[in-house]
Amino acid sequence: MLLGIDAGQTVIKAALFDLTGREVAVAQSTTAVSSPHPRWQERDMDAAWAAAADAVHRALQAADVDPTAVLAVGLCGHNDGGHLVDADGKPVRPAILATDSRAVSEAAALRDAAGPKALELTGQVVVPYSPAAVLSWLRAHEPAALEAADAFLYCKDWLRLRLVGESATDPTDASAFATDVWTQEWSTGVLELYGLAETARLLPPMRGSSQVVGGVTAEASAVTGLRVGTPVVTGAHDVDAAALGIGAIGTGALSLVLGTFSINQVVGNAPVADARWQARTFFPDGAAARWLHMSTSPSGASNLEWAVREFGAGSYAAAIAAASERDGGLVPRADDPVYLPFLYGAPVGSSGAALAGLRGWHSGADVFRAVLEGVVFNHRWHVSALGESFPLVGAARLCGGGARSTAWTQLLADALGLPVEVTDASEAGARGAAMLAGVGVGAYADLTEAVDACVRVVRRHEPQRDLDERYAKYLAVAEALA
Numbered sequence: 001m002l003l004g005i006d007a008g009q010t011v012i013k014a015a016l017f018d019l020t021g022r023e024v025a026v027a028q029s030t031t032a033v034s035s036p037h038p039r040w041q042e043r044d045m046d047a048a049w050a051a052a053a054d055a056v057h058r059a060l061q062a063a064d065v066d067p068t069a070v071l072a073v074g075l076c077g078h079n080d081g082g083h084l085v086d087a088d089g090k091p092v093r094p095a096i097l098a099t100d101s102r103a104v105s106e107a108a109a110l111r112d113a114a115g116p117k118a119l120e121l122t123g124q125v126v127v128p129y130s131p132a133a134v135l136s137w138l139r140a141h142e143p144a145a146l147e148a149a150d151a152f153l154y155c156k157d158w159l160r161l162r163l164v165g166e167s168a169t170d171p172t173d174a175s176a177f178a179t180d181v182w183t184q185e186w187s188t189g190v191l192e193l194y195g196l197a198e199t200a201r202l203l204p205p206m207r208g209s210s211q212v213v214g215g216v217t218a219e220a221s222a223v224t225g226l227r228v229g230t231p232v233v234t235g236a237h238d239v240d241a242a243a244l245g246i247g248a249i250g251t252g253a254l255s256l257v258l259g260t261f262s263i264n265q266v267v268g269n270a271p272v273a274d275a276r277w278q279a280r281t282f283f284p285d286g287a288a289a290r291w292l293h294m295s296t297s298p299s300g301a302s303n304l305e306w307a308v309r310e311f312g313a314g315s316y317a318a319a320i321a322a323a324s325e326r327d328g329g330l331v332p333r334a335d336d337p338v339y340l341p342f343l344y345g346a347p348v349g350s351s352g353a354a355l356a357g358l359r360g361w362h363s364g365a366d367v368f369r370a371v372l373e374g375v376v377f378n379h380r381w382h383v384s385a386l387g388e389s390f391p392l393v394g395a396a397r398l399c400g401g402g403a404r405s406t407a408w409t410q411l412l413a414d415a416l417g418l419p420v421e422v423t424d425a426s427e428a429g430a431r432g433a434a435m436l437a438g439v440g441v442g443a444y445a446d447l448t449e450a451v452d453a454c455v456r457v458v459r460r461h462e463p464q465r466d467l468d469e470r471y472a473k474y475l476a477v478a479e480a481l482a
Helices: 045-063 104-114 116-122 131-141 143-148 155-164 188-193 197-202 218-224 238-245 302-311 316-323 364-387 406-416 428-440 447-454 468-481
Strands: 002-007 011-017 023-030 072-077 083-085 151-153 212-215 231-233 253-258 262-268 278-285 288-297 338-340 354-356 393-399 420-423 457-461
Touching (some): 045 218, 072 238, 072 428, 131 143, 155 212, 155 218, 155 231, 238 288, 302 364, 338 364, 393 406, 428 447
Parallel strands (some): 002 072
Antiparallel strands (some): 420 457
16 A cells, blocks of 8 residues: 655644555545744644644554555645754744745735846745745844754655654755756756845755655654655645646646635646746656646635634534525525635735625625635636637646536536536645655656556536636726725
């Protein structure tokens, strides 16, 4: 079997898969996110490791297998933000998460200073949760923490450090910060462009995503239940792992994550720079480099989580069911309110989330429906941007918590005007991480063989309704409030 660990910002999951990619057991642990000041989103790093270790231990117990059955371990995790450790591998301060926006001023200053050169050199522009902005903020506001740090890691790198005792990162995560978009290697030129040359000492060694970087230590074995010496591969950014876990790895493949973030991405053989997306390193095709063009925003299913919490639906399923009660499904009407899903940020300038056109006869169900629609319209904005530069090959592959809802998935297909496929991967990121582990120890010859062995499509949604008029209204509201 293969073990995949998927570390999100509030939930960390561990899942065991057999070599056909079928899920044998899964366990998850939640972690607390603290917000001591407006815009701050932090997590205790030791608590994150404890949650990961607990999830692994319970997954092994649920599978009721001997630890020797686990051939290898792969990890994936959220990108951006930052995890600082000292020379002893201990946390310097709480992790800064990707939903954190404290560095909004630093991000603006970096964009002004770097100008179009940053997009040309790195394939992306700096936003508040970008590592460059986070490190600039730390230098200005917590210089002692930066001085004490020995390595700047991403989430999955911190967990792997606790598993094997060595710091490293992989190209998919590294490309969020200081890599040259063409060479896909660390670049002193990028650091100098951002005025962060002194942080070069914090960059960890870069290893291939499926490369074995060590074995489980005795200390990690004691808390996870894994066999000492079990091979662990470097792992990847969670959206890259999710694309692998649902089989969207071919050139032109479009994949979406209907989750906390709105993730929309297409694989390319060459980087295409545009401020509306990030051109980041993807898994190579043999020896050939590839790029994943990610058009993203923190404007996803977290909006539904907020609506459920504040308006008392009780659960995602209950909110979707309430929104679907009329007209035999999740069908927007012309007089429905329009919702902008920008609680935590937006792909374009905005004053924040908004409900427009709300009337006295609208119900809570109408609000839930507007939230669901607003989230899929945000996906459409991103996909439309990508479609201007890339031929989109085949159906869009979807994963994330929202993919479990057939009604929401159908609304997404209607909004995009594209077929949407859902695979048998209930834990796409964890499966992708496990597949990387399988390649690392030779269970699969390469990623293509891993996809052929592990991925099966279980649902396909064809567009059924024309939502162009509703989408035009959504864009008009967004533009008016930008």
